[in-house]
Amino acid sequence: MDEIVGPQFSQTPDPYENQLRPKSFADFIDQSSVVENLRVYINAARDRGDMLDHVLLTGPPGLGKTTLAHILAAEMGHPLIAQSGPALDRPAKLLSILTSLDQGFVIFIDEIHRMPNIVAEYLYTAMTDFKIELAVDQGFGGNRLPFELSQFTLVGATTSEGMLLSPFRDRFKIEEKLTFYPPDELFNVVMRTARILGVKIDADAAKIISARARGTPRITNKYVARIRDFAQEWDAEKITTDVTEKALDRLGVDGCGLTRLDREILGVLARSGGKAVGLKTIAVSVSEEPRTIEEKYEPFLIQQGFILKTPQGRVPTKKAFEHIDAVPPNQSQGKLFDA
Ligand SMILES: Nc1ncnc2c1ncn2[C@@H]1O[C@H](COP(=O)(O)OP(=O)(O)OP(=O)(O)O)[C@@H](O)[C@H]1O
Ligand SMILES: [Mg+2]
Numbered sequence: 024m025d026e027i028v029g030p031q032f033s034q035t036p037d038p039y040e041n042q043l044r045p046k047s048f049a050d051f052i053d054q055s056s057v058v059e060n061l062r063v064y065i066n067a068a069r070d071r072g073d074m075l076d077h078v079l080l081t082g083p084p085g086l087g088k089t090t091l092a093h094i095l096a097a098e099m100g101h102p103l104i105a106q107s108g109p110a111l112d113r114p115a116k117l118l119s120i121l122t123s124l125d126q127g128f129v130i131f132i133d134e135i136h137r138m139p140n141i142v143a144e145y146l147y148t149a150m151t152d153f154k155i156e157l158a159v160d161q162g163f164g165g166n167r168l169p170f171e172l173s174q175f176t177l178v179g180a181t182t183s184e185g186m187l188l189s190p191f192r193d194r195f196k197i198e199e200k201l202t203f204y205p206p207d208e209l210f211n212v213v214m215r216t217a218r219i220l221g222v223k224i225d226a227d228a229a230k231i232i233s234a235r236a237r238g239t240p241r242i243t244n245k246y247v248a249r250i251r252d253f254a255q256e257w258d259a260e261k262i263t264t265d266v267t268e269k270a271l272d273r274l275g276v277d278g279c280g281l282t283r284l285d286r287e288i289l290g291v292l293a294r295s296g297g298k299a300v301g302l303k304t305i306a307v308s309v310s311e312e313p314r315t316i317e318e319k320y321e322p323f324l325i326q327q328g329f330i331l332k333t334p335q336g337r338v339p340t341k342k343a344f345e346h347i348d349a350v351p352p353n354q355s356q357g358k359l360f361d362a
Contacts, residue, residue: 043216043244044090051094052215052240053208054087057199061091064197065098074127075099077150077177077194079135081184082201083322085241088180089133091201095178096129103129103178108138114145118157118170121149126173135179136186143191150177150194182318203238203326206230212240216247222254223261231267235280237323249274279327279346284309285320289329289347292339297352299336 045051048058061078068075078095080088096103104120111117111132124130132138138146149155153174156167179195181187192198204212213229213236224247232250236243247262253270254262275283291308292300306313311320321337324330329343344351 039244039248040241043219045087045094047097048094051087051090052211053204054201057091057201060199061095061197065095069099074174075129075176076196078179078197078199079184079187079192079195080178080180080199080201082182083203083239084182084319085239086201086203087240088201089131091199092129092131092133092178092180095176096131099127099129099176101127101129101176103131105131105133108132108134108136111138111142114142114157117142117145117149118155121155121172121175122170124173124175126175128173128175129178130175131178131180133180134182136181136183140188143188146177147190147194182322203323204240205238206233209233209236209238209240209243212243213247216244217251217262220247220251222247222251225261225263227264228262228267231264231271235271235276235278237280238326239323246271246274246276280323281329281346284311285324285329286347288316288320288324289339289343290349292330292337293344293347293349295339297339299333299338301336305337 048062051058064078065075075095078092080091082088092105093103102125104124106120111120120130145155145157149172153172155170155172157170159166159168177195184192184200210229210233213224213232217224217229228250232243232246236246250262250267250270253259253273254266257266257269259266277286281289287309288305291305302313302317306316309316321330321332324343325332327342328340329346331338331340341351343349
């Protein structure tokens with residue numbers, strides 16, 4: 024179902040995320056180069072009295088793409104209609120949404136890389152010419168029915184920008200990439216979340232959380248909420264380093280911020296003795312969907328230097344073997360790491 028929200032702000036189905044989701048640029052912690060660029064584009068468009076160009080937001084899950092889409096619409100003072108790529112499975116669905124938009128609407132399409140190409144192709148002319156031509160009466164010479172559209176701004180979000188066809192990607196005149204937050208930025212997210220949830224926390228405890236939350240605000244928020252539960256259960260007045268260490272241990276999060284599933288992935292790779300392993304093999308071995316492994320787990324493991332992505336498959340690094348106390352490959356494979 025479509026979600027239409029006013030210019031002020033949005034509701035999404037998850038009340039917890041809504042409570043914590045920053046509502047303005049001022050509230051949005053760090054990612055300063057992205058935020059500064061977007062501010063410039065918005066101010067310039069507003070000063071000219073123009074629409075904001077179409078925006079593509081890329082980056083791993085939980086870094087703030089949806090949040091920024093809502094902020095963009097709010098800053099432009101326009102309503103936002105939210106959709107997801109997989110839900111737009113037929114051109115007619117896209118048409119019914121686009122023809123219902125008023126001038127200035129922001130349409131946000133999450134997981135835009137999962138929109139079928141046949142639908143994306145209709146969006147091409149809609150994005151550039153604000154027109155759409157729907158094929159009708161295929162049996163009678165393939166008539167095309169033209170529809171004029173109000174001007175809109177498309178904000179697309181994707182965790183896999185490489186999967187967008189280039190003619191589609193080129194139509195986004197603004198592209199911003201969100202990257203994992205360094206621990207000192209996540210520290211600010213921890214403190215903000217603790218404040219909103221009304222929980223007391225020691226600065227050293229916040230440092231531990233921010234170092235182990237995989238550079239991701241959504242994970243940070245999840246850990247703060249769960250550690251709060253443990254603190255309450257253990258009759259602690261506040262979140263201390265001791266509470267944090269014990270709670271993260273209970274959650275299966277290790278000193279590098281890896282979870283059980285991360286370590287299972289490294290285990291599968293280590294058992295291959297350093298040889299490349301295909302995504303599907305990893306997924307079957309750890310009982311997860313290949314897409315979940317690729318979009319949710321791998322980016323952090325790659326960024327932290329635990330695995331390498333090669334055309335043949337995924338290869339564990341020396342750091343991976345060390346991390347899970349696995350026996351590294353024998354001499355000949357050892358050369359892989361010494362090179
Ligand atoms: N810069 C930030 N400052 C503070 N909190 C943030 C920030 N970015 C994200 N968050 C928090 O993380 C949560 C997840 O962010 P969001 O839903 O925008 O991520 P996303 O990139 O859209 O993820 P997905 O790819 O899974 O859709 C938000 O509800 C918000 O509470
Ligand atoms: Mg999102």
